Amino acid sequence: MLKKYLNNNQRRILTALILTGILSVASGLTVVQNATGASANLSLETSNEVIKDNIKLNRLPRPVAKAVLRDLARRQGILTRQLQIIDYNQQTWRNGCLELPQPDEFCSQALIPxxxxxxxxxxxxxIYHTNNNGRSLRLASAKNPSDNLPAKLPPSVKNAVLQAASKRLQQPISQLTIIQAEQQTWSNGCLSLPRPDENCTEAIDSGWRVVVGAVDQTLVYHTNQTGSAVRLNEKASNSTLSPVQIPASELPPPLDRDIVFRQISSGGFTGRTYETVLLKDGRLIRVRIGDANDSERSVRRVSAQQVQQFVRSLERFKFSKFQNLSYPAPSGAADYITYTLTSQEGTVRYNDISQNNLPKNLQTVVKAWNQIVVSAQ
Incomplete structure (x- = not known):
């Protein structure tokens, strides 16, 4: 009886264990199914939340999205919740205008992520173009993507100009940007750019003036209406360089109150750096940075009248408009001297190789400064 009882009891226990295991497995499956369902629901909810917030979780920064939505809501006079970001991708714009220049706007040729x-x-x-943090943004177009040209430039003209610029600069077309295009009426058949000893027809010819931007240079082209005739305006192309912003980390400290102007020169064959400052009292002090014994210090003077004339030159030729701009040397250049000029209103940087291609006003300021240095006694 005891044996029978034990056997029966064992069978009941075994049966209970089996049933418990089955239930556990079923329960486990239910848990898995529930977990899977929850995961799917979470993914769906997350997706909906992404769409609602107009942000993909691992890419577009929220400040950029908010800046774009606020700007468009303001333009359209609607609420931001009525708008939705439906697509985005990272870009590196080829100029400071985010490849969307306004008419007659000068765009720095800095690469802007x-x-x-x-x-x-x-x-x-x-369609919006923005920088990395959304503090700079531009509306490209409504309804359809734009080719980003400031005028309705015919494709044949666009292609002809880009091919000419690519050949001249030895850069791929992908690295070039048309930053300005305007219709023109040329005074002769040479597109107003006659070559030496060239006979040009006096017929008035219509066409385009196209400005192409590269990383460190701009080229100005004259074309006819179709692009079958293209000429480089070398004078206009060489008259200005495309500046870039000086990184904040590279800006020199501001001037003390008693300093009118400062020049820092560095590089060249010697690689040395010199600082020259003009004080309000007419002293011109030059030192070599890193000279522990101060052995190369020199102190000279100019007259109070010269100081006043120079200050007026800074104001007259609007030195402040070049604030924090750098005019870089051509690609591949070496052993050049970089000059960093600072007034009470800002800093500009250029180099001896590109000095003759600076904007005219800036060239005038540089000339006035060099005259101060030469005339000091």
Missing amino acids: GWRIVVSDGKENW
């Missing part, structure tokens, strides 16, 4: 963003209200789409 940022975003291309498409916003929709369900009826229309808008």
